[in-house]
Every structure is written in C-alpha cells, then in structure tokens.
Amino acid sequence: MTLTAQSPFVRIRRDLHQIPEPGFAEFKTQRYLLDYIASLPQERLEVRTWRTGILVRIRGTAPKRRFGYRADMDALPIAEDTGYDFQSMHPGYMHACGHDLHMAIALGIVTHFTQQPIADDLIVLFQPAEEGPGGALPMLQSEELADWMPDQIAALHIAPEYPVGTIATRPGILFANTSELFIDLTGKGGHAAYPHKANDMVVAAAQLVGQLQTIVARNVNPLDAAVITVGKIEGGTKQNIIAEKARLEGTIRTLSADTMKLVKSRIEALVKGVEAGFDCRAEIDYGSNYLQVYNDEAVTEELMAWLRRREDVQLVDCTEAMTGEDFGYLLEKIPGFMFWLGVDTPYGLHHAKLEPNEGAIDLAISVMTDYFTWKSRGE
Numbered sequence: 001m002t003l004t005a006q007s008p009f010v011r012i013r014r015d016l017h018q019i020p021e022p023g024f025a026e027f028k029t030q031r032y033l034l035d036y037i038a039s040l041p042q043e044r045l046e047v048r049t050w051r052t053g054i055l056v057r058i059r060g061t062a063p064k065r066r067f068g069y070r071a072d073m074d075a076l077p078i079a080e081d082t083g084y085d086f087q088s089m090h091p092g093y094m095h096a097c098g099h100d101l102h103m104a105i106a107l108g109i110v111t112h113f114t115q116q117p118i119a120d121d122l123i124v125l126f127q128p129a130e131e132g133p134g135g136a137l138p139m140l141q142s143e144e145l146a147d148w149m150p151d152q153i154a155a156l157h158i159a160p161e162y163p164v165g166t167i168a169t170r171p172g173i174l175f176a177n178t179s180e181l182f183i184d185l186t187g188k189g190g191h192a193a194y195p196h197k198a199n200d201m202v203v204a205a206a207q208l209v210g211q212l213q214t215i216v217a218r219n220v221n222p223l224d225a226a227v228i229t230v231g232k233i234e235g236g237t238k239q240n241i242i243a244e245k246a247r248l249e250g251t252i253r254t255l256s257a258d259t260m261k262l263v264k265s266r267i268e269a270l271v272k273g274v275e276a277g278f279d280c281r282a283e284i285d286y287g288s289n290y291l292q293v294y295n296d297e298a299v300t301e302e303l304m305a306w307l308r309r310r311e312d313v314q315l316v317d318c319t320e321a322m323t324g325e326d327f328g329y330l331l332e333k334i335p336g337f338m339f340w341l342g343v344d345t346p347y348g349l350h351h352a353k354l355e356p357n358e359g360a361i362d363l364a365i366s367v368m369t370d371y372f373t374w375k376s377r378g379e
C-alpha cells in the first residue's frame with residue numbers, strides 16, 4: 001500500500017492522541033473509530049461492539065481461514081508534556097504507550113482490505129483496557145468473538161528505542177507475566193510530637209519498600225529475571241500528623257509462573273513481618289494479572305524469515321522484555337505473534353514526553369497488509 005507524508009492515518013493518530021481515555025471508558029475513542037469505519041465501503045464489512053471495544057470482520061473473497069489483528073485503545077493517567085499542537089484534550093490523561101498509533105495502524109489495515117480484499121477473512125479487534133484492568137481476556141471469552149475466532153493472530157507494540165524501519169521480535173516468550181500489587185497498611189495516627197503513642201504507617205511503608213527490593217536481589221535466582229516496581233505511595237494527611245494509613249501501588253514482572261509464585265510468597269512473608277514489627281494491619285490485593293506474551297514458534301519464525309526479505313525492514317531478533325500485555329491471553333488460545341515497531345524517540349513508554357516518529361505508521365500498515373496478503377495467498 002502506497003502512503004504519502006499526508007497519510008490520513010497520521011491525521012487519525014493525531015485525532016486519537018487528543019482524546020485519551022482510561023480502560024473501559026474509551027467512549028469517545030470508540031465513537032471516533034466507529035464513525036471512521038462507517039465512512040469506508042461497507043460491502044465486505046461487519047462491525048460489532050463489545051463494551052467500549054470494536055470487532056471488525058472484513059469478509060474475504062473465498063475464505064478458508066480467519067486472520068486476526070488486535071490494537072489496544074486505552075490511555076494512561078499521565079499529564080502530557082510533549083509540546084505537540086495536538087496535545088491531549090483530557091487533562092491528566094495521555095496516550096503515552098502508543099495505543100493511538102496502534103489504532104491508526106489498525107484502521108489503515110481495515111481500510112486497505114476494504115479496497116483490496118484477500119481470499120481469507122480478517123478480524124480486527126480494537127481492544128479496551130490493556131493498561132488495566134485487562135480487556136483481552138473478557139473479549140476473548142465474549143459472545144461477540146465466539147463465532148469470529150481467528151485461526152492466527154498478530155499485534156504490534158511501538159518501541160521508542162529502535163529507529164523507524166526496525167522490527168524486533170523473537171519466537172517464544174516476548175513479554176513477562178505481570179501482577180499488579182496493592183498493599184494497604186493501617187496503624188494508629190497521632191500527634192507528630194508523640195510518636196510513642198502512635199504506629200506510623202509512613203515509616204512502615206518506607207521500610208516495606210526497601211524490604212521488597214530484597215526479593216529480586218536475594219530470593220530470585222540471578223539467572224532468572226523479575227521486577228518489583230512500586231510506582232505510587234500514598235500516606236498521611238499533613239506534615240505534623242502521624243499517618244494512620246499508607247498505601248503502596250506497584251507491579252510484579254516475572255518470566256515464569258513459578259517465579260511469580262515465589263515473589264508473591266516472599267511479599268506475603270515480608271508484609272507479615274511489617275505487621276508484626278509495626279503492630280499494624282496490612283492487606284494485599286494483586287489486582288489484575290496478565291499472562292506472558294508467548295509468540296508461537298513456527299508462525300514467528302515464518303514471519304521473521306518473511307521480514308528478512310523486505311528491504312524496508314531491519315529485523316532484530318530481540319531478547320525478552322519485562323513489559324506486560326494482555327495480548328498474552330489471545331496468544332495462549334490462538335497461535336500468532338507480537339512484535340516491537342521502532343518509533344525512534346528518546347523518551348520511553350509511559351513518559352509524558354513520548355513523541356513517537358509517525359513514519360512508523362505507514363511502514364506498519366504496509367508490512368501488515370503485505371503480510372496478510374502473502375499469508376492468504378498461501379505462498
């Protein structure tokens with residue numbers, strides 16, 4: 001597919017960038033996508049909605065299989081600091097994980113196949129709530145997808161660290177198992193000048209954050225990999241009041257289910273220790289958990305061989321990353337792959353200054369439409 005610098009999908013990405021919404025609240029995003037899809041030739045299209053998500057079927061000319069493609073839709077609670085003239089119009093929210101590009105690319109794919117259909121069916125999923133609490137698993141289990149279940153599925157994720165033109169992937173595990181982590185500590189508040197009459201949850205929380213770091217350093221095999229990140233701490237009400245409550249919010253990442261079990265059991269032991277040591281109560285909530293993203297070996301090796309033959313792509317056989325993705329649930333049931341798409345920007349994912357190079361949009365549409373066309377020809 002030939003795309004120019006005035007690619008409509010760059011404009012679409014910018015429109016979507018302005019209306020970032022949290023998981024399962026992607027109402028304007030869903031409306032925007034539906035309106036765009038309604039503007040396309042309808043002969044081959046069937047559209048279903050599921051919660052704030054959308055399923056699109058593009059009927060093939062002689063379908064024997066269904067290929068699937070998935071894009072995520074939600075944004076993050078980050079106050080944008082890009083300086084774009086198309087900044088987020090939703091204060092405190094930003095597409096800082098590339099889902100605006102992912103959706104624009106998916107619309108490019110839908111557009112292409114409405115004009116140049118292939119033999120097989122293509123199912124394009126616009127999936128809500130990837131950042132949390134997770135839309136992939138309930139969408140996979142939904143009635144709306146049941147009779148459109150793809151035989152093979154693909155997705156991509158932008159990668160700030162690679163130049164435009166680079167695609168990075170690997171057969172097998174690509175992204176980690178994840179579990180959210182919320183710990184609520186309740187002690188006894190009091191006057192700042194009478195610490196002996198209170199149980200200070202700011203001090204307990206500070207100790208616990210330090211202790212949690214020992215799990216990766218001292219309990220996980222150094223040849224394995226795990227991450228515990230505490231991304232948010234809340235506690236107390238005023239500088240001269242001893243805090244009765246504190247809350248830690250974080251995430252756990254591991255490359256195996258067994259290591260996830262080990263990390264959780266060590267967290268529970270350390271939290272019990274803090275309860276005893278600070279004479280307080282603690283509650284742990286693991287929030288939502290995502291399965292690792294595991295690329296089907298045969299399908300991914302075939303994709304990588306095909307990509308090596310393209311002059312516009314530099315293929316990197318990359319290592320695993322400790323990022324998470326609920327696309328892992330789709331890959332557990334449907335063979336397929338995810339790959340990193342280079343977008344060449346100094347700021348990483350989840351950063352307020354993330355400015356992906358939009359040249360990657362056209363490249364990704366071209367790669368994916370050529371790939372599905374090739375696969376459908378059975379070459």
Ligand SMILES: CC(=O)N[C@@H](CCC[C@H](N)C(=O)O)C(=O)O
Pocket residue numbers: 097130131132157178179180250251252288290322323324325326349
């Ligand atoms: C690609 C990416 O950045 N994904 C997110 C997924 C979040 C999972 C869950 N809400 C958690 O925080 O554990 C990531 O943070 O890796």
